[in-house]
Amino acid sequence: MTAPSPHKLEFRDPLKAKKLTARLDELVAEVGRDPVSVMHVCGSHEQAIARFGLRSAFPKALDVVMGPGCPVCITDVPEVDEAVALALQGVRVATYGDMLRVPGTVKSLADVRADGAAVEIVYSIDQALELARSEPSRELVFFGTGFETTAVATAAALLNGPPPNFSVLSAHKYIPPVMEIVTEMPGSRIEGFIAAGHAATITGSAVFEAFVRDHGVPVVVAGFEPLDILAALVRLVELIRDGKREVVNMFPRCVTREGNRVAQEQLWKVFSPTGGRWRGIAHVPNGNLRLTDAWASFDARQRHRIDVSRLWDFAPPKLLGQCVCGEIMSGSKSPRDCALFGKQCVPENPVGACMVSSEGTCRIWHQYGGHLDLRSVA
Amino acid sequence: MCLGVPGRVLSVDGLTATVDFWGVQKRVMLHLVDEPVQPGDYVLNHVGYAIRKIPAADIGATLALYDELLAGNPGDLMRADVEGELGAAKEPAR
Numbered sequence: 001m002t003a004p005s006p007h008k009l010e011f012r013d014p015l016k017a018k019k020l021t022a023r024l025d026e027l028v029a030e031v032g033r034d035p036v037s038v039m040h041v042c043g044s045h046e047q048a049i050a051r052f053g054l055r056s057a058f059p060k061a062l063d064v065v066m067g068p069g070c071p072v073c074i075t076d077v078p079e080v081d082e083a084v085a086l087a088l089q090g091v092r093v094a095t096y097g098d099m100l101r102v103p104g105t106v107k108s109l110a111d112v113r114a115d116g117a118a119v120e121i122v123y124s125i126d127q128a129l130e131l132a133r134s135e136p137s138r139e140l141v142f143f144g145t146g147f148e149t150t151a152v153a154t155a156a157a158l159l160n161g162p163p164p165n166f167s168v169l170s171a172h173k174y175i176p177p178v179m180e181i182v183t184e185m186p187g188s189r190i191e192g193f194i195a196a197g198h199a200a201t202i203t204g205s206a207v208f209e210a211f212v213r214d215h216g217v218p219v220v221v222a223g224f225e226p227l228d229i230l231a232a233l234v235r236l237v238e239l240i241r242d243g244k245r246e247v248v249n250m251f252p253r254c255v256t257r258e259g260n261r262v263a264q265e266q267l268w269k270v271f272s273p274t275g276g277r278w279r280g281i282a283h284v285p286n287g288n289l290r291l292t293d294a295w296a297s298f299d300a301r302q303r304h305r306i307d308v309s310r311l312w313d314f315a316p317p318k319l320l321g322q323c324v325c326g327e328i329m330s331g332s333k334s335p336r337d338c339a340l341f342g343k344q345c346v347p348e349n350p351v352g353a354c355m356v357s358s359e360g361t362c363r364i365w366h367q368y369g370g371h372l373d374l375r376s377v378a
Numbered sequence: 379m380c381l382g383v384p385g386r387v388l389s390v391d392g393l394t395a396t397v398d399f400w401g402v403q404k405r406v407m408l409h410l411v412d413e414p415v416q417p418g419d420y421v422l423n424h425v426g427y428a429i430r431k432i433p434a435a436d437i438g439a440t441l442a443l444y445d446e447l448l449a450g451n452p453g454d455l456m457r458a459d460v461e462g463e464l465g466a467a468k469e470p471a472r
Contacts, residue, residue, distance in 0.1 A: 012442055044380040047456045069380075096425075097462070123466035124426030126407065149380060149424040156409040156427060198380050201422070201430050224381060225443045253436035254422065262412040263429060358455040359380070367455055 011052075011226055020230040021057045027237040034061040037189040038236055039182065039331050041069035041175055042196030043359020044224055050368035052226040064233065065331040066364075068178050069196065071146040072098040072357035073329060074278040079171040080104035081308040082301070083143040086169065087117035088311075091304060092135070093169075094120040094128035095143035096150075098357040101350060103320065105311050109143075125157040132166040141300045145171045148199040151289050152263040155270035158291075158298055169300035172289035174273055175199055176207050181282050182330050183215050190331060192236045194229070195221045197251040202267070204259025205249040212245050223251040270295055279353060280326020319344055323352035328361050335362045342366060381456065382424040383463040384432055384440050387417050395428065396470050397421065400448065404467030426466040 011017035028036055040046065046066040049055060058064060068074050081104040087093045093109065100110045100121060113119035122128045125142055132140035144154045151172040158168065175196070183190055195208060200221045208219040218239035222232030232250040239246055249255050269292075276288035291299040300306070322340055327333035335341045335354075345351040347363055354360035385397035385406070393408045395415060406423050408415055413431045415421060420437045421428035432440055450457040 042380050044456070044459070047381075047459070051450075051454070051456055123462055124468075126426050126468065127466075146425075147380070149382065149429065152410050152429065153407075153425045153427045156407065160409065196380055198382050198422070198424065198429070225439070253433055253440065254430055260410065260412045260429060263410040266410065358459055364455060367453075 013227060016227060017057070017230060020227070020234055023234050024062065024230065024237060025059045027234065027241055028059040028062045031237060031241045035063035035189070036061055036191060036237060036240060037063040037065065037331075038192045038194065038233070038240075039065050039067040039190045040194035040196070040222070041067045041179065042199070043070040043357065043364070044198075045069065045194065045196060045222065045229060046361060046364050047359070048224050048226060048229060050364050054226055054229060057230070058233070062233070062237070065334070066329075066361045067182050067331050068278055068281055068329045069175075070329070070354065070357050070359040070361065071150070071173060072096075072102055073325060073353040073360045074173060074281065075099065075102060075145050075171045075353070076277045076279045077103070077105055078277075078308065079169075080108065081311050082306050083109055083141070083169055084112055085306050085308045085311060086141050086300065086304060087112045087119050089304070089307065092118040092120060092131065092138055092140040093143055094122045094131055094140060096123070096145060097121045098359070099143060099145055101356045102353045103317070103351075106317075107311065125154050129157060129162055129166060132163050136163060136165055139165050139167070139304070141167050141169050141304070143169045143171065147173055147175050148202040148267070151271060152202055152267050155266040158270050158295060159266055162298060167298045167300040167303045168291060170271070170288075170290055172271065173278065173287055174289055176203070176211060177273070177286040178278060178281070178284045179208075179211055180215060181284050181287075183217055185282070185330055185332075187332060190217065191240050192217055193219045194232050194236060195219050197221060197223045197228070197254055200249075200251070200255045200259065202260050202263050204257050205247050205255055206257045207259065208247045212247050216245050218245055219247045221247070221249045221251050221255050223254065281330050317351070319351045325352035325354040325362070328354055335365045338362070381459050381463070382422050382429070383460050384420050384422050384437075384444060387415055387419045387421060389417055390415055395421070397423070397428075397467065399464055399467070402464065403470045404464065405470055406467050423463060423467065425463070426468065
């Protein structure tokens with residue numbers, strides 16, 4: 001057998017897991033629809049679901065899909081182009097490792113690095129700041145990607161006083177607005193959301209209250225343990241069964257209703273929400289985080305003339321046209337619906353962004369398998 | 379990037395803490411935590427910044443998941459993400 005071997009379905013508290021899965025079975029049966037579709041919006045949730053083989057414990061009629069929860073994957077092609085163009089213009093570009101191989105229109109940062117451009121991988125913005133300080137005569141751009149959890153770090157670092165040769169190319173994204181877009185997409189069957197625990201640690205669970213009120217879809221905030229996810233699903237399906245439009249926080253050990261105000265304050269001092277495209281999904285009003293005018297001198301888009309047109313003289317790779325990453329991230333398709341998945345598109349040679357990032361649906365399914373029926377294995 | 383990593387605070391110097399992660403000492407920034415942090419506290423860290431002081435009662439449950447992930451295969455995606463977070467924290471001052 002060549003399929004990736006599934007991890008053994010192990011819980012810290014097997015009895016509790018058994019009770020929760022039994023309850024989930026009952027509740028989904030009580031809802032009486034097939035499928036009952038719910039969405040989570042976090043790469044770490046998908047990793048946990050796949051790694052611990054949770055889908056095999058879900059009722060058959062419960063469809064748990066990953067939405068646009070991979071920050072690397074939803075970074076749009078023109079944003080990657082901007083970083084690539086800067087690197088080609090001789091600016092040092094530092095970014096998180098997963099961004100390196102994400103395709104732009106014709107090239108990725110890895111491609112131009114192989115051609116000699118100065119592209120540095122960092123784990124944190126502070127490492128990018130150190131690189132800037134180590135060569136003060138040379139401009140360094142930090143290509144900042146990620147949701148709330150990394151955006152607050154970018155904000156804190158800027159507020160802490162960056163060196164004058166440092167600027168930020170922000171591709172940071174804000175999760176709550178995209179939930180509205182995905183819910184309202186034609187054909188969407190999403191009946192409830194599992195919200196990502198650590199992003200909600202920053203925003204607080206209250207950030208979802210307006211969404212629930214306006215769109216009539218319940219939201220449950222969940223942690224990352226297999227048991228956390230199961231418990232959150234039980235609560236979510238219960239809300240769906242009862243027709244309750246509520247936000248429920250099932251991760252109180254990290255999330256409060258108000259969230260982390262200290263971090264929020266810093267986030268909104270540095271960033272303002274603006275509309276922008278999320279790769280393959282849609283234009284998302286207020287979904288992008290751009291530096292406010294007060295930070296213009298540290299905004300790479302203000303500070304550098306970024307010439308992306310030079311990239312358009314080349315034809316994009318042919319396979320990219322067949323990539324269904326966008327449909328996968330908006331929940332209408334799964335990696336199994338993609339003709340390239342596991343064939344022309346593999347982690348070593350990814351076609352689409354979802355196969356690049358460790359938080360991408362395709363990459364996760366490629367490692368762990370997506371929908372293995374562990375009942376036949378256990 | 380969403381998973382973060384918990385660690386135990388060993389010492390605090392202004393807005394920088396030295397934190398123990400499974401026996402490895404690193405420095406993390408405290409600018410974003412919304413509570414005072416003291417030696418002995420556990421904090422949850424993302425890309426080099428602490429974002430949350432973990433309530434004492436919840437430390438065991440929080441650490442258990444990470445213990446399991448770090449014991450996983452070297453190529454495991456979740457283990458790699460946790461290790462990436464550890465890479466984000468700075469080496470301690472000598």
